[in-house]
Amino acid sequence: MGVTLKKLAREIGCELHGDSDCIVSAVGTLQNAGMGQVSFLANAKYRHYLKTTQASAVIVWPQDLPLSRTNALVSNNPYLAFAKAARLLNPEPQVVAGVHATAVVEGDAVVDPTASIGAHCYIGAGSFIGSGVVIGPGCVVEHGVSMGANSRLVARVTLCHDVCIGANVLIHPGVVVGGDGFGIANDGGHWIKVPQLGSVVIGDDVEIGANTTIDRGALEDTVIEEGVKLDNQIQVAHNVRIGAHTAIAGCAAIAGSTTIGKRCQIGGAVGIVGHLFIADDVHITAMSLVTGNITHAGVFSSGIAAQPRSEWVRNAARVRQLNEIAQRLRGLEKRLDEE
Amino acid sequence: MGVTLKKLAREIGCELHGDSDCIVSAVGTLQNAGMGQVSFLANAKYRHYLKTTQASAVIVWPQDLPLSRTNALVSNNPYLAFAKAARLLNPEPQVVAGVHATAVVEGDAVVDPTASIGAHCYIGAGSFIGSGVVIGPGCVVEHGVSMGANSRLVARVTLCHDVCIGANVLIHPGVVVGGDGFGIANDGGHWIKVPQLGSVVIGDDVEIGANTTIDRGALEDTVIEEGVKLDNQIQVAHNVRIGAHTAIAGCAAIAGSTTIGKRCQIGGAVGIVGHLFIADDVHITAMSLVTGNITHAGVFSSGIAAQPRSEWVRNAARVRQLNEIAQRLRGLEKRLDEE
Amino acid sequence: MGVTLKKLAREIGCELHGDSDCIVSAVGTLQNAGMGQVSFLANAKYRHYLKTTQASAVIVWPQDLPLSRTNALVSNNPYLAFAKAARLLNPEPQVVAGVHATAVVEGDAVVDPTASIGAHCYIGAGSFIGSGVVIGPGCVVEHGVSMGANSRLVARVTLCHDVCIGANVLIHPGVVVGGDGFGIANDGGHWIKVPQLGSVVIGDDVEIGANTTIDRGALEDTVIEEGVKLDNQIQVAHNVRIGAHTAIAGCAAIAGSTTIGKRCQIGGAVGIVGHLFIADDVHITAMSLVTGNITHAGVFSSGIAAQPRSEWVRNAARVRQLNEIAQRLRGLEKRLDEE
Structure with missing residues (x-):
C-alpha cells in the first residue's frame, strides 16, 4: 500500500532531496512518526523536532532543508503538500451503493443508483439524491431537497425541506440546514411568527462542522457560496x-441578512450582528464582536485576553468608568493649558 | 389560490389605498417581488426601494403612503401585518394523522388519533401525545412526556423523560429538552454527579430554535413560560x-437558577451567570455578559466593537493597565490641587 | 422505599442530630420539601429558609446546626452529602439487556449480552459494546468504536468511527464525538481538506452534556482524561x-492542540485559542478569552459586566481610544515633571 518518495514528490508537487526509492505508507507527527511515515514542518514552534524525528521523510520549506536529517520533500506550502500526501496515503473508504433496508424513501423521491442511503434515514417526497452521494445513518432529508454529486452527510444530519446542496459537499453529524429563521413580529407584547419562506443554497465543495445550524431565509435564500469551510x-x-472560500472557526454566530465577502477568515466565537456588509479578504480574530460594516480588507479584533482575576477585577471596574476618566484627563489638560 | 386586496386588507387589519380587486397570491421583498406579490416596508434602510418595486401591493406605515407607487396597505405595524399576510398566503401544510410503520410507540403511551408520528420516531412508556401534534422523522420522546395540542417537533428532536410541553409549541431539529443539568459536587478533587430530579415545563406558544438545549431542573423544574421565543x-x-413573551437570540447562554422576566429581549451570544434575577422588559444587547441582578427595565450592554487589529492591540493592552492609569490620573489631579 | 435517618447518615457520612428512626424517601429544596423529605443548605444565600423549612431533615455545615429547627445531618461538605443522599433515594432505573428489534448491528460488531441497544440505533462494523452499556434510542455508533463497561449514551448521540470511550461514561443527547477536526490548507485562495486521521479517547467517569462536540485528532488523538465533566x-x-477531573461549563470553546491541566474549572462561554498550555488547578471565569499560556494555578478573567447602555456606549467608545488616552496622560505627567 506504500508509495515511493519519487512518486509521492511528483503527486504532491515537492522537490525530493534524498532516497527516491524509499517507500512510505502513512503520515505522522514529527515527534511520533517512525519508519515508513512521512511528516511535515509548517509551524516554526515545532522546528526543533526536525533534529530528532524518526520519520522516513519530512515535508519542509526550502529554508528548513539544511536542518533536515532525513529524506526531505521541499515545498513552498508544506501544510498543503502534507494535506495532499495524507489524502493519497489515506483514500476515502469505498461505500456500497444502495438504500439500507431500514431507510424510508418516499415514493416520488429520486435516488441515484450509485448513491448510498444508510440505516434509519428518511428521504422526503420529491427529493433528489445525486450520483455518488453518501448519506450516513440516522439522517433526515425532508421533501424537495436536492443534493449534488458526491456530497456526503456523515450521520444524523437534518436537511429541511427544499434546501439545495451542491456537489462534493461534506456535512458532519448534528448539522441542521434549513431550520426556520428567527422571524417574529411583536403584536402588543406577544410575538407572532413570521413564516420563513426562503430556503438555503449551499455551493460546491462546502464543508460544515458538527452541530452547526444554517437557517432558511425569510423570503429569499440564505446562501453559502462554493468552497466555504464552516x-x-x-x-x-x-x-x-457567505462568500466563496471563506473559512469560519467554531462557535461563531452571524445574525440575519449579513453579507460576508469572499476569502474571509472569521475566528472562533466571533459575533457579527445583522444587516451588515463585510468586504472580501477580511480577517476577524477570535471572540470579536462586529457591529458595523467592514468595507475593506484587513484584520479586525475586539477580544480582551484574560489576566489574573485580582488585577482584572480592578481594571474591569475602571472600564465602566472610562468616559469619566477621559473627561477628567481632558479637564487636567485644560487646567494646565490655562496656567 | 389568490386573495383580493380588499379581503387581505380586512384579514390583516390594514387600510387599503388602491385597487381593491387586485389579486395577490404570494409575498416577496421590495427588491424582487413582482406582479401578484405583496411586499412591505418596515426597515427605513430599504425605503428607497418603494420607488422601484414591482410588487402589486406594499404594506407601509402611514407616513410612507405618499412614497408608494403601487397599491398600499397602511398599517401602524407593517411587519406584523406582513407576518399575517405571509401566513394567510402560505398556510401550514396539512399532515396526515397516524403512526409511521417504522416508529416505535411503547405499549402504554397514548397517542391521540389525530396526531402524526413520523418515520423512526420513538415514543416512550407513559407518554401522552395530544391532538393534532406532529412529530417529524427521527425524534426521541422518552417515557412520561406530555405534549399539548397542535405542538410540533420538526425532526430529530429529543424530549427527555417526564418533560411537559404545552400547546402550539414548535421545536426545531436537534433540540434537546430535559438533558441533565450540570450538577456536580466536589469530593476531594473528584466530581460526584448530583442527580437531576426535576423536569422541564414549557408553556403554550413557545418556539425553540435548532440545536438549542434546555436542561432539566436539579430538584424543581426548569420553566419556559408561554409565548417565549428562543x-x-x-x-x-x-x-x-424564562418569563412569558421573552425573546432570546442565537447562542445566548443562561446559567443555572437564573430568573428572567417577562417581555425581555436578549441579544445573540449574551452570557448570563447563575442565580440572578432579571426584571421584566429588560433588553440586553449582543455579546454582553450579565454578572449581577438587573432590577429594573432598560437596555444593558457590555460588548465592544471590533476595530483594526493594529489599533486594537494597543488599546487592549491598556485595558489591562487601566487601574494603574486611573491611579496615575488621580495622582496628577492631587499634584495640581496641591500646587 | 424510605430509609431511616440513622441509615442515611451512615451512608452519606454525616453526623445525625435528631430522630434516628425518622424515615425519609425523597429529596427537596429547603423552600418546598415536606414531610419525608431531606434537604440541604450549601449556598449561604438560602440560609434564611432554615427557619421555615418543612423538610424532615436538613444537611448542614457544622456552623449552621444551631439554626436548624428539624433533624440535622451535619457535614463538612453538605452539597456532596446531598448528592449521595439524592442518589441513594433515587437509584438509576434498571434497563433491560438486549438489542431492540429496530436496531441495526453490523455483523462483526460485538455487543455484550448485558448491554442494552435501543430503538433505531446503528452499531457499525467492528465496534465493541461492553458489559452493562446502555445505548438509548436513535444513536449512531460508527465502525471500530469501543465503549467500556456501564457507559451510557442517553439518546441521539453520534460516536464516529474508531473513537474509544472508557467505563462509566455518560453522554447526553446530541453529542458528537469524533467528527472531523477543522483542518484546511490554503491552495491559492481555495481550501483543501486535511484528512483527520487521529481519533478521540475518553477516559473513565467522564460526563458530556447535550450537543457538545469533540473533534477527532488530525494525526494523533484528542484526549479527555478520566473524571472530566463537560x-x-x-x-x-x-x-x-483535557486533564483529569477538570470541569467545563456550557458553551466554552477550546481551539486545536491546546492542553488543559487537571482539576481546572472553566466557566461558561470561555474561549481558549489553539496551541496553548494551561496548568493544573486553573480557574477561568465566564466569557473570558485566553490567548496565552497559563503556567501556574490561579483564577483568570477578562469578561466585562453589562451596564446601562447609555453609560456603556460612552465607555466602550473610550476603550477604542485607550492607547491615545494613556499617551495623553503620560504627556501630562512629563509636562508636570518638567515644570
Whole structure:
C-alpha cells in the first residue's frame, strides 16, 4: 500500500532531496512518526523536532532543508503538500451503493443508483439524491431537497425541506440546514411568527462542522457560496450570504441578512450582528464582536485576553468608568493649558 | 389560490389605498417581488426601494403612503401585518394523522388519533401525545412526556423523560429538552454527579430554535413560560425560569437558577451567570455578559466593537493597565490641587 | 422505599442530630420539601429558609446546626452529602439487556449480552459494546468504536468511527464525538481538506452534556482524561487534551492542540485559542478569552459586566481610544515633571 518518495514528490508537487526509492505508507507527527511515515514542518514552534524525528521523510520549506536529517520533500506550502500526501496515503473508504433496508424513501423521491442511503434515514417526497452521494445513518432529508454529486452527510444530519446542496459537499453529524429563521413580529407584547419562506443554497465543495445550524431565509435564500469551510457549532441566521472560500472557526454566530465577502477568515466565537456588509479578504480574530460594516480588507479584533482575576477585577471596574476618566484627563489638560 | 386586496386588507387589519380587486397570491421583498406579490416596508434602510418595486401591493406605515407607487396597505405595524399576510398566503401544510410503520410507540403511551408520528420516531412508556401534534422523522420522546395540542417537533428532536410541553409549541431539529443539568459536587478533587430530579415545563406558544438545549431542573423544574421565543443554539441551564413573551437570540447562554422576566429581549451570544434575577422588559444587547441582578427595565450592554487589529492591540493592552492609569490620573489631579 | 435517618447518615457520612428512626424517601429544596423529605443548605444565600423549612431533615455545615429547627445531618461538605443522599433515594432505573428489534448491528460488531441497544440505533462494523452499556434510542455508533463497561449514551448521540470511550461514561443527547477536526490548507485562495486521521479517547467517569462536540485528532488523538465533566454545547477541537477531573461549563470553546491541566474549572462561554498550555488547578471565569499560556494555578478573567447602555456606549467608545488616552496622560505627567 506504500508509495515511493519519487512518486509521492511528483503527486504532491515537492522537490525530493534524498532516497527516491524509499517507500512510505502513512503520515505522522514529527515527534511520533517512525519508519515508513512521512511528516511535515509548517509551524516554526515545532522546528526543533526536525533534529530528532524518526520519520522516513519530512515535508519542509526550502529554508528548513539544511536542518533536515532525513529524506526531505521541499515545498513552498508544506501544510498543503502534507494535506495532499495524507489524502493519497489515506483514500476515502469505498461505500456500497444502495438504500439500507431500514431507510424510508418516499415514493416520488429520486435516488441515484450509485448513491448510498444508510440505516434509519428518511428521504422526503420529491427529493433528489445525486450520483455518488453518501448519506450516513440516522439522517433526515425532508421533501424537495436536492443534493449534488458526491456530497456526503456523515450521520444524523437534518436537511429541511427544499434546501439545495451542491456537489462534493461534506456535512458532519448534528448539522441542521434549513431550520426556520428567527422571524417574529411583536403584536402588543406577544410575538407572532413570521413564516420563513426562503430556503438555503449551499455551493460546491462546502464543508460544515458538527452541530452547526444554517437557517432558511425569510423570503429569499440564505446562501453559502462554493468552497466555504464552516467549523462546528456555528450559527448562520436567515438571509446571511457567505462568500466563496471563506473559512469560519467554531462557535461563531452571524445574525440575519449579513453579507460576508469572499476569502474571509472569521475566528472562533466571533459575533457579527445583522444587516451588515463585510468586504472580501477580511480577517476577524477570535471572540470579536462586529457591529458595523467592514468595507475593506484587513484584520479586525475586539477580544480582551484574560489576566489574573485580582488585577482584572480592578481594571474591569475602571472600564465602566472610562468616559469619566477621559473627561477628567481632558479637564487636567485644560487646567494646565490655562496656567 | 389568490386573495383580493380588499379581503387581505380586512384579514390583516390594514387600510387599503388602491385597487381593491387586485389579486395577490404570494409575498416577496421590495427588491424582487413582482406582479401578484405583496411586499412591505418596515426597515427605513430599504425605503428607497418603494420607488422601484414591482410588487402589486406594499404594506407601509402611514407616513410612507405618499412614497408608494403601487397599491398600499397602511398599517401602524407593517411587519406584523406582513407576518399575517405571509401566513394567510402560505398556510401550514396539512399532515396526515397516524403512526409511521417504522416508529416505535411503547405499549402504554397514548397517542391521540389525530396526531402524526413520523418515520423512526420513538415514543416512550407513559407518554401522552395530544391532538393534532406532529412529530417529524427521527425524534426521541422518552417515557412520561406530555405534549399539548397542535405542538410540533420538526425532526430529530429529543424530549427527555417526564418533560411537559404545552400547546402550539414548535421545536426545531436537534433540540434537546430535559438533558441533565450540570450538577456536580466536589469530593476531594473528584466530581460526584448530583442527580437531576426535576423536569422541564414549557408553556403554550413557545418556539425553540435548532440545536438549542434546555436542561432539566436539579430538584424543581426548569420553566419556559408561554409565548417565549428562543433562537438556535441557546443554552438554558437547570432551574432557569424564562418569563412569558421573552425573546432570546442565537447562542445566548443562561446559567443555572437564573430568573428572567417577562417581555425581555436578549441579544445573540449574551452570557448570563447563575442565580440572578432579571426584571421584566429588560433588553440586553449582543455579546454582553450579565454578572449581577438587573432590577429594573432598560437596555444593558457590555460588548465592544471590533476595530483594526493594529489599533486594537494597543488599546487592549491598556485595558489591562487601566487601574494603574486611573491611579496615575488621580495622582496628577492631587499634584495640581496641591500646587 | 424510605430509609431511616440513622441509615442515611451512615451512608452519606454525616453526623445525625435528631430522630434516628425518622424515615425519609425523597429529596427537596429547603423552600418546598415536606414531610419525608431531606434537604440541604450549601449556598449561604438560602440560609434564611432554615427557619421555615418543612423538610424532615436538613444537611448542614457544622456552623449552621444551631439554626436548624428539624433533624440535622451535619457535614463538612453538605452539597456532596446531598448528592449521595439524592442518589441513594433515587437509584438509576434498571434497563433491560438486549438489542431492540429496530436496531441495526453490523455483523462483526460485538455487543455484550448485558448491554442494552435501543430503538433505531446503528452499531457499525467492528465496534465493541461492553458489559452493562446502555445505548438509548436513535444513536449512531460508527465502525471500530469501543465503549467500556456501564457507559451510557442517553439518546441521539453520534460516536464516529474508531473513537474509544472508557467505563462509566455518560453522554447526553446530541453529542458528537469524533467528527472531523477543522483542518484546511490554503491552495491559492481555495481550501483543501486535511484528512483527520487521529481519533478521540475518553477516559473513565467522564460526563458530556447535550450537543457538545469533540473533534477527532488530525494525526494523533484528542484526549479527555478520566473524571472530566463537560456541560452542554462545548466545542473541543482536534488534538485538545483535557486533564483529569477538570470541569467545563456550557458553551466554552477550546481551539486545536491546546492542553488543559487537571482539576481546572472553566466557566461558561470561555474561549481558549489553539496551541496553548494551561496548568493544573486553573480557574477561568465566564466569557473570558485566553490567548496565552497559563503556567501556574490561579483564577483568570477578562469578561466585562453589562451596564446601562447609555453609560456603556460612552465607555466602550473610550476603550477604542485607550492607547491615545494613556499617551495623553503620560504627556501630562512629563509636562508636570518638567515644570
